[in-house]
Amino acid sequence: MTSDLTPSQFADLAESIARDGAALAARRRAEGVEVADRKSSIVDVVTAADREVEALVRARIAEARPDDAFFGEESGTGAGTSGITWVVDPIDGTVNYLYGSPEYGVSIGVVRGSADPTTWEPVAGVVVAPATGVVFRAAVGAGATRDGVPVQAGAPASLAETLVATGFGYTVDRRRQQVEVLAGLIGEVRDIRRGGAASLDCCAVAAGTVDAYYERGINPWDMAAGSIVAREAGAAVRIWEAGGTRSFLFASPAIADDLEALIRSLEDRALPA
Incomplete structure (x- = not known):
């Protein structure tokens, strides 16, 4: 077949x-x-x-x-x-x-x-x-x-007006690193949300109930369906390597470049070389 x-x-x-x-x-x-x-x-x-x-x-x-x-x-x-x-x-x-x-x-x-x-x-x-x-x-x-x-992804006017969802891994070291990145991020955006289900976080980006979802270390099954929903709703999907693990960003195109650059710079400082 x-x-x-x-x-x-x-x-x-x-x-x-x-x-x-x-x-x-x-x-x-x-x-x-x-x-x-x-x-x-x-x-x-x-x-x-x-x-x-x-x-x-x-x-x-x-x-x-x-x-x-x-x-x-x-x-x-x-x-x-x-x-x-x-x-x-x-x-x-x-x-x-x-x-x-x-x-x-x-x-x-x-x-x-x-x-x-x-x-x-x-x-x-x-x-x-x-x-x-x-x-x-x-x-x-x-x-x-x-x-x-x-549904259609939102279009915040700036990073300062961007509502960001995120999540945390299961190991102590990864969580500590993620919190360090988050500490630098939270002062640059509107606020942070933590839902606990990557698929629904991706769909929240699609529906415009958050402007972006970022997490390091999620698995393909966590984001496969949600990423397709987000992409078809107009969101940008970005994937890159950070500290030997992939980082994922699903975001309004209006702020995707700036948010990715900010997160990458924070990861560079928080993650081991």
């Missing part, structure tokens, strides 16, 4: 699967959630629901598109021959999910090529927030929507 669907048709399929995954995640949250395992640190948790939702999503994709590749947070990779890769975070914002916060999402991105954000070609992305039912969706060339209504 080849990649014979249009971007909008891929978005249709991703949305159908993400809605099913979201329904399962919401049911498991209502039943009660427990930590099933820890990954990079004691605070980097995975629940049984993460694994169950990814298994459902992966099975649905394999049924509909058996020749496509798969790259998921919990179950790893699966090779394909079509040139299409599905990049999946079954529950983005697992700590929020564990604590009962509504800020978590089921994130499904569709790309051409490998699961590398620096080389893949975006096709479609869907992020569903199970706790609220909100659906963000994008298909390349068709724009981005929130619950079917088109």
